[in-house]
Amino acid sequence: MTGVRILTVGVAELAGRDDAAGLAVARALRADGVPVASRAVVDEDEGALEAALGPALEGGGVVVVLAPPGGSGGDIVRRVLARLAGVRLVLSDRLLDLLAADSARRGRALPRRLERLALLPQGAQLWTAPDGLPGWALEARGALVAVLPLDAPDLSALVEQHLRPAARDRAGAGGVALVSLLRTAGVSAADAEERLAPWLGKEGPVTVSCLVVDGEVWVRLLARAPSRAVAEAALIAAGPAVREALGTDCYGVDGESLEVVVGALLRERGLSVSTAESCTGGLVAHRLTNIPGSSRYVERGVVVYSNEAKTDLLGVPADLIRAHGAVSAPVAEAMARGACRIGGTACGVAITGIAGPDGGSPEKPVGTVFVGVASPAGVEVRRFRFAGGREAVKWQSAQAALDMLRRALLA
Amino acid sequence: MTGVRILTVGVAELAGRDDAAGLAVARALRADGVPVASRAVVDEDEGALEAALGPALEGGGVVVVLAPPGGSGGDIVRRVLARLAGVRLVLSDRLLDLLAADSARRGRALPRRLERLALLPQGAQLWTAPDGLPGWALEARGALVAVLPLDAPDLSALVEQHLRPAARDRAGAGGVALVSLLRTAGVSAADAEERLAPWLGKEGPVTVSCLVVDGEVWVRLLARAPSRAVAEAALIAAGPAVREALGTDCYGVDGESLEVVVGALLRERGLSVSTAESCTGGLVAHRLTNIPGSSRYVERGVVVYSNEAKTDLLGVPADLIRAHGAVSAPVAEAMARGACRIGGTACGVAITGIAGPDGGSPEKPVGTVFVGVASPAGVEVRRFRFAGGREAVKWQSAQAALDMLRRALLA
Numbered sequence: 001m002t003g004v005r006i007l008t009v010g011v012a013e014l015a016g017r018d019d020a021a022g023l024a025v026a027r028a029l030r031a032d033g034v035p036v037a038s039r040a041v042v043d044e045d046e047g048a049l050e051a052a053l054g055p056a057l058e059g060g061g062v063v064v065v066l067a068p069p070g071g072s073g074g075d076i077v078r079r080v081l082a083r084l085a086g087v088r089l090v091l092s093d094r095l096l097d098l099l100a101a102d103s104a105r106r107g108r109a110l111p112r113r114l115e116r117l118a119l120l121p122q123g124a125q126l127w128t129a130p131d132g133l134p135g136w137a138l139e140a141r142g143a144l145v146a147v148l149p150l151d152a153p154d155l156s157a158l159v160e161q162h163l164r165p166a167a168r169d170r171a172g173a174g175g176v177a178l179v180s181l182l183r184t185a186g187v188s189a190a191d192a193e194e195r196l197a198p199w200l201g202k203e204g205p206v207t208v209s210c211l212v213v214d215g216e217v218w219v220r221l222l223a224r225a226p227s228r229a230v231a232e233a234a235l236i237a238a239g240p241a242v243r244e245a246l247g248t249d250c251y252g253v254d255g256e257s258l259e260v261v262v263g264a265l266l267r268e269r270g271l272s273v274s275t276a277e278s279c280t281g282g283l284v285a286h287r288l289t290n291i292p293g294s295s296r297y298v299e300r301g302v303v304v305y306s307n308e309a310k311t312d313l314l315g316v317p318a319d320l321i322r323a324h325g326a327v328s329a330p331v332a333e334a335m336a337r338g339a340c341r342i343g344g345t346a347c348g349v350a351i352t353g354i355a356g357p358d359g360g361s362p363e364k365p366v367g368t369v370f371v372g373v374a375s376p377a378g379v380e381v382r383r384f385r386f387a388g389g390r391e392a393v394k395w396q397s398a399q400a401a402l403d404m405l406r407r408a409l410l411a
Numbered sequence: 412m413t414g415v416r417i418l419t420v421g422v423a424e425l426a427g428r429d430d431a432a433g434l435a436v437a438r439a440l441r442a443d444g445v446p447v448a449s450r451a452v453v454d455e456d457e458g459a460l461e462a463a464l465g466p467a468l469e470g471g472g473v474v475v476v477l478a479p480p481g482g483s484g485g486d487i488v489r490r491v492l493a494r495l496a497g498v499r500l501v502l503s504d505r506l507l508d509l510l511a512a513d514s515a516r517r518g519r520a521l522p523r524r525l526e527r528l529a530l531l532p533q534g535a536q537l538w539t540a541p542d543g544l545p546g547w548a549l550e551a552r553g554a555l556v557a558v559l560p561l562d563a564p565d566l567s568a569l570v571e572q573h574l575r576p577a578a579r580d581r582a583g584a585g586g587v588a589l590v591s592l593l594r595t596a597g598v599s600a601a602d603a604e605e606r607l608a609p610w611l612g613k614e615g616p617v618t619v620s621c622l623v624v625d626g627e628v629w630v631r632l633l634a635r636a637p638s639r640a641v642a643e644a645a646l647i648a649a650g651p652a653v654r655e656a657l658g659t660d661c662y663g664v665d666g667e668s669l670e671v672v673v674g675a676l677l678r679e680r681g682l683s684v685s686t687a688e689s690c691t692g693g694l695v696a697h698r699l700t701n702i703p704g705s706s707r708y709v710e711r712g713v714v715v716y717s718n719e720a721k722t723d724l725l726g727v728p729a730d731l732i733r734a735h736g737a738v739s740a741p742v743a744e745a746m747a748r749g750a751c752r753i754g755g756t757a758c759g760v761a762i763t764g765i766a767g768p769d770g771g772s773p774e775k776p777v778g779t780v781f782v783g784v785a786s787p788a789g790v791e792v793r794r795f796r797f798a799g800g801r802e803a804v805k806w807q808s809a810q811a812a813l814d815m816l817r818r819a820l821l822a
Contacts, residue, residue: 003459006423012414012450013437014592014666016625017806018429024800026424037459039423040451044622044631048414048448055466068623070600111601151626153798181425189481190522211455212479214427215562220455255425275693275714281700282686282693285714289692290802292768300720303686303696303712305705309754313711313724343720357703387564389435391701395428 002061003037003177004029004167007052008150009067009077012041021066021150027255028159033178033228034062034171044073050080053145057084060142062167069133069149074117077147082121085140089119094126098134105131127162129154135162144170175224178231180239181211182219183256184249185403192217195245205234208242215396219246251406258402259287265409266297266347271376273405274343275301276314276335278326279353279369283398299343304335314338327352329370329381336372336379347409348374349401353384355393369397375408413472414448414588415440415578418463419561420478420488423452432477432561438666439570444589444639445473445582455484461491464556468495471553473578480544480560485528488558493532496551500530505537509545516542538573540565546573555581586635589642591650592622593630594667595660596814603628606656616645619653626807630657662817669813670698676820677708677758682787684816685754686712687725687746689737690764690780694809710754715746725749738763740781740792747783747790758820759785760812764795766804780808786819 008022019041026036037059042052056063065081067073082089096110096118103110120126120136127135127146132154137146144166148158171177184192192210193200196219199208207222221238225231243250252261266273275285275298285301288294302313307326310316316334324330332350339348353369360366367386372379382404386396419433430452437447448470453463467474476492478484493500507521507529514521531537531547538546538557543565548557555577559569582588595603603621604611607630610619618633632649636642654661663672677684686696686709696712699705713724718737721727727745735741743761750759764780771777778797783790793815797807 002462003423003454003456010624011592011622011629011631012417012447013434013441014624015434016627016668016810017802018434020625020802020806023424023426023429030424035456036423036454037456038451038453038463040449042449043414043447044620045414045446045448051413051466051470052449055462055469058466059462068600070604071621071623071628073622113604114601151623151799156800181422189479190525193481193524209455210482211422211484212482212562213421213425214431216427217482218422220422257427277693279700280697281705281709282688282696282712282714285693286691286697286805289690289714289716289766290805292801294692295716295770298692298714298716300716300724301693301714302724303693303700303709303714305700305709305711309711312753313713342723355700388562389567390703391428391431394697394701395431399427 002059003035004062004064005037005056006039006064007056007066008041009044009049009065009073010041012043015041021155024156025064025066025159025163028164029167030179032164032168033176033231034167035177035179044076046076046080049076050084053080054084057141057143057145062170063143063145064163065145065147066150067147069117069152078119078121081138081140081145081147085121085138087122090122092118092120092126095120095134098128102133127158129157137162137166175226176228176231178223178228178235180221180235181254182221182243182246182250183252184217184219184246185251185258185399187217187249189217192219196242199242206238248407248410251403258399258406259291262402262406262409263288263291263294263297265406269409271347272297272299272343272345273347273349274299274339274345276339276348276350277301277303278305278310278351279355280351280394280397281305283394284349284351284401287398287402299345302339310335314342325364327354327364327368327370329383332370332372333379333381336374340374346376347405349405351397351401353393353397355390357390367393369393369400371397371401371404373401373404373408375405377408377411380404380408413470414446415473415475416448416467417450417475418467418477419452420455420460420476420484421452423454426452432566435567436475436477436570436574439575440578441590443575443579444587444642445578446588446590455487457487457491460487461495464491465495468552468554468556473581474554474556475574476556476558477561478558480528480563489530489532492549492551492556492558496532496534496549498533501533503529503531503537506531506545509539513544538569540568548573548577586637587639587642589634589639589646591632591646592665593632593654593657593661594663595628595630595657596662596669596810598628598660600628603630607653610653617649659818659821662814669810669817670702673813673817673820674699674702674705674708676817680820682758683708683710683756684758684760685710685750685756687750687759687761688712688714689716689721689762690766691762691805691808692716694805695760695762695812698809698813710756713750721746725753736775738765738775738779738781740794743781743783744790744792747785751785757787758816760816762808762812764804764808766801768801778804780804780811782808782812782815784812784815784819786816788819788822791815791819
């Protein structure tokens with residue numbers, strides 16, 4: 001069975017939210033046991049798209065193309081796919097009606113020059129959406145190509161109503177590949193391989209391997225079977241022992257990021273949290289509040305970049321900062337206690353460090369970060385030294401802080 | 412000339428910082444006028460990697476593979492590349508020494524089972540790093556494949572010292588493609604196409620096209636020429652008129668995100684900013700503080716999820732919240748003024764809205780967001796209605812807030 005390939009038409013070297021739509025599609029397919037072989041951002045260029053799409057069709061599986069409905073990206077997709085499928089572009093009256101209706105909803109007539117958007121490769125099937133732009137699908141060289149409108153409000157409806165059933169049908173025919181990913185924190189790849197020695201490289205209904213993702217070790221359990229039921233049973237049989245070997249270093253499964261896991265622990269325990277961030281600049285609060293329902297346990301947060309802000313907002317004594325420096329264990333501890341006090345919360349997360357590229361010293365080089373975590377178990381402070389650029393240091397600091405809070409809540 | 416393809420070996424459907432390393436490599440190449448055709452995350456699976464790498468080699472250009480040095484990802488890359496190049500894997504004594512030195516730096520001996528990491532396809536050239544794991548390069552089927560260690564501290568040194576010169580050499584031989592991207596805010600694709608009608612679809616030394624990236628319209632100017640000097644001259648000749656047509660809706664060029672542009676404006680004007688975020692939960696502060704040197708103009712920020720936090724930290728009157736609701740124009744305005752007051756800054760950004768999926772009402776459906784911006788030009792509040800899921804609403808809210816501050820600073 002070939003995994004699905006997802007191609008987003010855009011700018012390969014620049015992105016805002018990076019490939020959020022491609023990720024969302026990949027996760028939806030994964031939930032059905034449909035493996036995703038690759039997810040790419042392809043330059044909005046006819047040659048680049050043809051070079052990427054041509055080989056993707058050869059596999060004979062499912063290819064998803066996410067393209068902006070306006071602009072020139074959609075034109076390129078239509079032309080390249082028609083050429084690869086060896087068919088002509090024909091005007092779809094039904095699509096023209098839908099485009100006109102979409103314009104009308106925004107109080108406009110469809111401009112003449114946008115009528116070209118109703119051109120589709122001959123044989124393409126429209127995938128309509130409840131109220132918005134449709135997608136379309138085409139059989140080409142034995143593969144099913146689904147073209148979905150990027151950034152459209154109805155993208156998730158198109159995925160649910162059309163793509164997921166179509167991909168399940170194709171994937172089901174050749175057998176099912178179910179994957180379970182065990183995510184860990186605080187473990188090196190070498191340590192994980194040692195603990196997983198009984199399973200790594202062994203034949204069996206479930207294959208176990210170690211991946212490294214953003215510096216974290218993730219353990220993958222892969223079950224290939226003729227049916228979903230058999231694959232599920234194999235994962236259920238093998239999973240617990242592997243997870244046991246990882247102990248509390250395994251923080252979650254599949255899409256369970258640290259912010260999801262920490263949020264669930266806070267809800268279970270009826271606790272809430274306040275954040276006090278210096279070098280992470282709001283990243284921890286941003287990640288915690290990405291989770292639906294987080295308003296129940298995120299009380300407030302402060303971003304205290306200046307020393308004055310640390311004193312004003314968190315009550316960190318100016319003397320303490322003078323004596324130890326703003327990047328120090330005593331200040332991290334005072335920030336964590338201050339976060340709890342101002343928010344009236346049982347938990348507080350505090351981060352102060354040097355994200356770089358400037359500001360380092362021989363005693364405290366760039367990447368030095370102190371994390372303080374307050375919880376009903378007490379206050380803990382740890383010193384870290386992270387590698388990489390500014391954003392990498394911010395990310396690793398946030399991971400360390402969330403993981404410390406998780407372990408404190410489990411204690 | 413074929414654009415470079417970048418492949419990161421990982422998990423296509425799950426990511427933490429998504430493909431940060433791939434993006435960094437793409438941007439470094441772009442700075443040299445080397446076009447990037449695609450950037451993909453390929454599943455850590457031998458079949459998936461071979462299906463992606465095989466066709467990538469056919470183009471005869473440069474292929475960059477980012478793979479975790481530990482774990483099984485590196486093994487798969489070595490095996491697949493040796494097979495595609497038709498050579499054997501041989502033990503590199505030099506690489507073995509470097510691996511042992513890397514272990515020694517972390518106070519350990521190299522475990523026997525990690526000696527396999529010193530296997531390389533015959534003919535591979537080591538790319539050494541100042542102090543850390545090396546990368547390697549292989550000529551295969553006419554393409555140059557560079558394999559770099561993902562998440563390694565020395566990745567950027569390897570890119571600078573080895574990849575950039577090698578990619579420039581290859582790209583230079585077939586001519587240069589220079590790209591200039593004009594990023595806009597507050598413009599629809601249809602509006603942009605109308606304003607750019609004199610250039611779109613016209614033949615000439617520079618090709619102009621409209622892309623849509625994360626809901627924003629970006630205008631691409633592409634100059635292909637035998638030499639860098641000719642391509643640069645063509646861009647310099649064509650750029651200003653196109654930018655003029657976009658007016659102040661064009662906020663930046665290439666990698667100039669809104670946080671970069673706003674940061675530069677604040678520095679130029681000697682102003683600083685405080686943030687007050689409800690539904691964005693710290694995203695604006697996080698983005699502003701991603702920029703090196705932002706401590707000079709980011710004073711502080713608060714994440715005020717609860718009503719009490721809005722009153723305590725920003726002095727928003729509880730009566731005002733009761734009368735209008737926390738998601739309202741008067742509260743956004745009071746938050747912006749409060750941010751300036753507590754931070755003692757001339758500028759304040761405030762955001763309050765309903766990110767969803769719950770919390771909407773007929774009058775204020777999910778996606779309703781009020782942004783308040785205070786600056787020396789006064790206080791402005793705008794109401795928005797954004798589409799998409801929770802993270803998409805957060806992102807668009809942050810974009811709108813940063814763009815409003817930018818326009819206020821330009822006024």
